[in-house]
Amino acid sequence: KAGVTQTPRYLIKTRGQQVTLSCSPISGHRSVSWYQQTPGQGLQFLFEYFSETQRNKGNFPGRFSGRQFSNSRSEMNVSTLELGDSALYLCASSSNTGSSYNEQFFGPGTRLTVL
């Protein structure tokens, strides 16, 4: 089974621009979560989608948004980029069977650098 794929792997943008990151979950997985990882704040939850619906959102400004398509692929968008948005953005997929400890499978991440 192919793992979670994220594109692109690396991205360089300048302040004020916007960016779209893509995530393809493991086949059959309907839940996709996004996380931001920085040296200072560690791994922080952005949002989670299931069957095209956002079910949960972390404490991030409205510049961060996402969506999920009918094939479970997901995109996240960051508008008006700031230097502090430089981070590794990780996507995780899960079958989300309702168990309290569903395993999440992470992709390799997209390294975003904002100049």
Add this chain to the structure above:
Amino acid sequence: TQLLEQSPQFLSIQEGENLTVYCNSSSVFSSLQWYRQEPGEGPVLLVTVVTGGEVKKLKRLTFQFGDARKDSSLHITAAQPGDTGLYLCAVLTDSWGKLQFGAGTQVVVTP
């Protein structure tokens, strides 16, 4: 205040030595997960512990969940360079898969 406090932040040891990483909280959890993240990759789940006092072994890695389900430890016996990585503990904070992570322990094992 972090929900999960990991210690130490950084650990550098020689191949063959043992090490222990801790994950502590003042909250009680129904389960706790340990991940390892290698450079350029996403975290990979190592184990989920669910019962207070539970001990799980994964080859040279031993995971323990505290009796009160507030803390956990990861012990590596005879560490090898392949054990190098960022070790993260995490808990599910809702039924929809929101994981909250500790800050992580960076482990470096040199030959």
